[in-house]
Amino acid sequence: MNPERVVTRFAPSPTGFLHVGGVRTAIYAWLFAQKYGGTFILRIEDTDKEREVAGSIEHIQESLKWLGINWDQGPIKQSDRLDAYKKYARQLIDKGLAYPDPYTEEEVEKFRQEAEVQKKPFLYREHRPAATDAWDGTKPLRFKVPEIKRYTWHDLVRGELSAGEEALDDFILIKSDGYPTYNFAHIVDDLEMGVTHIMRGEEFISSTPKFLSLYAALSITPPQIATMPLILGPDGHKKLSKRDGAKDILDYRKEGYLPEAMINFLALLGWHPEGEQEVFSVDELVKAFEIGRVQKSGAKFDEAKLLWINHEHIKRLSPEDFAQRLEALSGNKVDRALAALIQDRAQTLGEAAQLLTTEFDFLAQEPSPSKELLLQGAKAEAVDAATYLAHAIELVGSMSEGFTAEEIKEVIFPYATDVGRSAVLWPMRVALSGKEKSPDPFTLAGLLGRERTIARLSRALAVLK
């Protein structure tokens, strides 16, 4: 493959947000272009003004930017290119391969219903008018399929594919509102933009013969086609849709998923390189990506595995990077020492941010643990626990040098091991954190510093007595 020639594109329609299905198609097209040093184009297929949702284009761009999927060209809007479509439509008319549809929408709808009643596929070409007027732009312009035959083609993922004559029809090129259909516009655009490889979902397999007949009519060599498997919803076998709980990809950002984790997860949902590696950096994915290893069958979207991959990526972040991302998400300044404590514990940044205000608020809040809590896991009577705690306070108080977790452990641990670890460490830890669950007492003491440690321990001692 000539690396200079690879041009791929992602061509969403601006009908709302991007969900994981669309994003994965974008990822594959982008990875492929990256791998071969090619060009990746963002094209907006806004030829259906009815379905267009305001703000979608910005939203789509923001989503791609968050993921780090950068485009080399675009966004190119199809609505800005109506002249180009007219030009090619004119070519087809001149060749006698396009004609205005004389029927009303109701009449066509009647044909369709008749076909359905007869349990036959609807084919407009069976009602193709014998003669038509010149196209004046007020009627839909239809393609006149020049040759009804079986088409066979090669798909980069599926191999040889073919479809019979039922897949060919006189489809609409230009709608009565002057906008082209997807079927026509994407072919013109891919040609003019020099697209070499098309990645798209399997819903387009059955219309591929239509495209191939149009390529032939325009004397174009079609680009390489790679059909992506569907992403299915978590329950059942249906294609993932907004109704099935498909979320806006930017919702994942809000919840504290890392973009690199998202890319890692989606890339592996329907593709896997050789070997058993599961966690990949984006660079590694680019290097490893092979279009031929894309899966043929659909994959269920498994939130649990996404969570796991996100956690893996969080753990691999530098502590400073983690803290900064946490700050970006929460909008608050984050204590670096606390951040270091929760980096291994939180599966998402959102969970991390929450930990900071709940389980890990012991730096800000003065704990006042009850006697019950102080003894809960201590395996010791109150009197004994009090004695041990008093001794622990003495030990800590006698430390003249540094006050790090390691040094505190050196002082306390031998004693605790001697008289019973749970009897010493549990009350001590609860005294410092006020929580049933928390990091170990040495870490806590190191964070709190000598004065606050002694204050908290003393307060707990009073409660025990």
Place this chain on the structure above:
RNA sequence: GGCUCUAUCGUCUAAUGGUUAGGACGGCGCCCUCUCACGGCGCAAAUCGGGGUUCGAAUCCCCGUAGAGUCACCA
């Protein structure tokens, strides 16, 4: 209904004619351990069914079955 695609543990997948069918997630158990989390170790768990081809089939072929896609002035 026509046309078309797909089919390995619950899930994501590896094995492109020869493996005790491998890994990961999730589940369960054990270890580490004052608790929680992290970490380590282990267990259960699959080739949709039936025919062929072959010394040998998850892999190739055929027939079923199941699921999916499509048959728009949507993409």
